[in-house]
Amino acid sequence: MREHAPVLMVVVPLFGAVLAALVRRPGPAFAVALACGFAVAALAIDLAVAVSAGGPISYRLGGWAPDVGIEYRVDALNVPILLLLGVTAAVATVYARRSVASELPVGRVAWFYALYLLCLTGLIGIALTNDAFNAFVFLEISSLATYAMIALGRDRRALVAAYQYLIIGTIGATFYVIGVGFLFLATGTLNLSLIAERLGEAEAARAVVTGLAFVLVGIAMKVALFPLHLWLPNAYAYAPSFATVFLGATATKVAVYLLFRYVFSVFGAAFVFEALPTGALLIALSLAAAFGASTVAIFQSDVKRLLAYSSVGQIGYATLGLALGNAAGLTGGLVHLLNHAMMKGAAFMAVGAVVFRLGTCRLEAFAGLGRAMPATMAALTVAGLGLIGVPGTAGFVSKWYLIKGALEAGMPWLALLIVASSILALLYVGRLVELIWLRPRPADAAPVAEAPLELLLPTLALAAATIWFGLDTRFTAGLAQAATVGLFGGAR
Amino acid sequence: MIPAILRRAVLVLAAVVALLLGADFLVAHHPYFGIDGLPGFALAFGGLAALATLALGAAAGRLIARGAFDDD
Amino acid sequence: MIEAVSPALPLLLGAALAVLLRGRARDAVSVAAAVAALGLVLLLPDREGGRIGWLGFRLVTVAVDPAARLFGAAFAIAALAGIVHALAQRNPLERAAALLYAGAALGIVFAGDLVTFTIFFELLAVGSTLVVWSGGRRAAALRYAAVHAFAGALLIAGAAAASAGGVTTFAAVAEAGPLARGLLLAGLLVNAGAFPFSFWVADAYPKASWSGAVFLSAFTTKAAVYGLIRLFPGESALVVFGAATVVYGAIYALNTRDLRALLSYSIVGQVGIMLMAVGTGSALALAAAALHAFAHVVYKAMMMMAAGGLVDAQGRTPLGAIGPFRRSMPVTALVLAIGALALSGLPLTAGFVSKSALSAALGKEGAAFAWFLLTASSAATFLYAVCRPLLLIETGAAARPLADPSPSRLAPMVLLAALTLAIGFVPAALLGRIPGTGAIAVLTPDHIVFQLAVLAAAALVLLLARAVILPGAATLHDIDSLWRTPLWRVVARWLGRPVATYGRARAGVVAVLRNALAGLERQHGPQGALGRNWPTGSMALSAAILLGATLLLAYI
């Protein structure tokens, strides 16, 4: 049984999705989702233990050899992502019941859980598979489920957001598949490890470079890299709160993982940064994200949109780590994926709790909420401090490694810019914090109670994790460092 | 402040100073620098220090006085 | 197990809980946290514990030695007394901020390496700024925040430069380059309120709430003194800075009309004395500096409590207004009197004990300049803390019926006053616990006569020269006047140009800034180019352009 853990991770939520769709009633569907969430978390932990003990695991689907069949591969690079997905699924699903029930009509709740599990399936699949085309299929599974999930939002703008995301997501996926086609032509295989091996002797260097460009730009659209991020704010702002929590914590992270996978273990950092101006371009775009999107976040009047723009900025840090191309930068980028998932998960959960209580997440609604919902707002504040990168929070750890990476790469100006961009985060978080804790509650405002325990506990858990992993960096940074060592060992 | 009280205070202080001057001749000194072991040194130094402090404070006071309470 | 628990921990936890809890639960948790911290300070064994690996650094959160324990005890006592005193304060932010502030102070004291030390100093800045902020004077809080952000940046930069080689022990500072040492020294001096960085002390402390000022008077400056003992023992520049600070403190304290400003300036002056001792650098001098810090924390905290009672009763504390309070608030007045006498180093108070130790240490080291200045400063302190306030007192009835504050505010004052006197009466009880100072004889006839003679002569001089008695002013110009009333406004006045020039220029600058902000909002706001909704087509176009650009760059 245990040797089938990789495929089970995909199969469990997949069948869970079918089951949730079949039962049709909210209660049982939630039970299925919860069970799947915890099962996935358990499997992820099991895989992490197995990989740390025995090295990479290769799982052949149906027993076919990698060059013919599809291979799942668990190694140091995707273990953090699998853990991220598993733990987020488990923690977030607890949050789901009350939040979903309050925002969706009863008839659609079961469908929503089915979509959620499908999306989870797709994301796990992307993280697990070692097959370029299989990754495309999983990408589309998760994307299609995501479009539908976003469209279930209460505001009619959710429909437009979902439509826009669908167009952009499909273009991105198609770019990706075009790129994979070029690689297939050049190497005759779809297995990522085999592609990596055969790229060296491939004759059609031009096809390889073209394939690389298509793959990178295609994934960049899913990552929401700066100029391609325009779909994200509306999608996050108008989706049901739980969908925002889940997507905000996982979706873009998995896309960034895919980017890491292609850049470092398929093409190799040397090739990517030499063949294309990737390094300079990526640094420029990442900085544009960190500054541009963060500045936009300062002026938002809807907190979900504010956090969504902040996500675009924060993703800039992850891609910045990739662009630096050295061990410290890469560690920073990877660890930021995990840390940002915690912080943004906690932040979106807290905002979801406000939506649950107040039915709105406009900025004005937060005035004086610190008195009414102290625990929720404390979690939001901690998450906000993490986004700024205050020492003692997880956000500081990732920025620390990024700054270290920038210094090692001989770019002290970049380290300064990283610090400077934190000031923008200080402004948008400060705006929120000032509103929450220092303003009085409007006199005519209705009384608000603290969020119910089901929403509060996961929120506080992620906020506590933000602090815990800011103080105890061994686990997260250890995972990221192990992955980095694996990549640089495997890079050509 | 009523001058009568002040006059009495000066008298009392003068008596105390005289008393201390007397006592200073009686106690055993453990000087660090020599001069500080002389009887009456403490009185002289204290008085001089007070004079210097007052002079300095008064001189500087004209420069640094700013006025009303600042209400920001 | 206990050796791994920093005394900062219960206070920091208490700060977190104070945010979440309300009412009696919050009071109970706050007091329990302070008690736990004091207990830990007294019970921790004399060695390193609590090592943590963090980002590749080896952090030591608990390192106990006599100096750490002495400062720790002072801070924990001040924290406990301050928290009990502040139980009547209903501002929830201030409670949490005070606990954070106290926790950071203890964290600094028990830090065993440079990184932990710096981190706690940053926390200290955050906590103290919040305490000032919760006093309600926003502009003062922002000025305070700016100064401490600057000091924090200096410290971080210095710590980073000193540990560039990967060694983050305190010893690494001694071998660090001049840049690293200079940055660290400057950061600590700003925090200590040494001249010329003293302006922030008397700017911020009198503007805190009646309860917040107690914490402020205890922690920041003394934590910086502790830092200097740790990092810069025997640094000769400290004697110069200390001397200037002593003079500054005396001049300003003699000219202020406000009780809490006077207490703030006297903090600065006493810190100056400590700096001179640290700069002298012998083991005894360092111990004496620590002892003076301990005594000063104790009596200054209780004076701030008493001043807080007056502030609370009448809103402001001009020195002259103490008169009417003498009869209606007898305990407050008595505490204030004991504090003022301790400040001047009158025998049988804690101030006499620590000043005797300082005098002995400086004398044995042959540091004549520091010793004579210390002695002179006793006279000066007596002038500004006792004689001048007595002369300024106005008689007459109070505007409204007044009484001593409630028992929860009175009890800590009285206990601290008792402690001040107890140390004064039985110096050996405290001196015997500090290595090296046990041999100092304090209550000998020659010491007593010496100190009394200095004070009496000073008082007589003031009485005889009362014609020049300094009326003082409510607020005093300081270094910060240079930027608070911009230099060019002063220049414009000198040049005889109307001040309107300044006003017009300021309006122009404000307009430019406002336009810039509006422009930023046009670009980034909800309707701006970067923030608005874009049609799907343009998103697709930007993707195509990015792809095209990438390919084009790849082929050229």
Next chain:
Amino acid sequence: MTDLLARLGNIAGHYNLYIAILLMVAGLYVVIARGNMVKKLIGLSLFQSSVYLLYLTPGKILGGTAPVVDPRFAIYSNPLPHVLILTAIVVGIATLAVGLALVVRINEAYGSIEEDEIFARDEATVKREDRAASRPPRRAGKGAR
């Protein structure tokens, strides 16, 4: 001369690739240029179809047979691209279906499927919300001062 003819033949022999490129660019152009949401989806389908052609082209070998395991046939077309494209077509259909369903819902909610009209309505919504939100807090803010 023969050389040139051979090269021309070579270029002409890639005609299906040119068609693929034409479809790709045309599809992308429709997505970019058209405001009508259904037309955008049609463009998207065109764009995806180009990929099918791009994959299938190298899979077919002139003179090769279908990939049947039989000793009589030595040369056969690579089956893998066909299989992949079968999957891709399914994905494409699913995308189109979800997209069309969204457009139906958008039409129900907005009464239009023209992007610029929908944006205009959204903008009006935003302005209304801002107005509604800015009134009470301003009062509260003054009271708090």
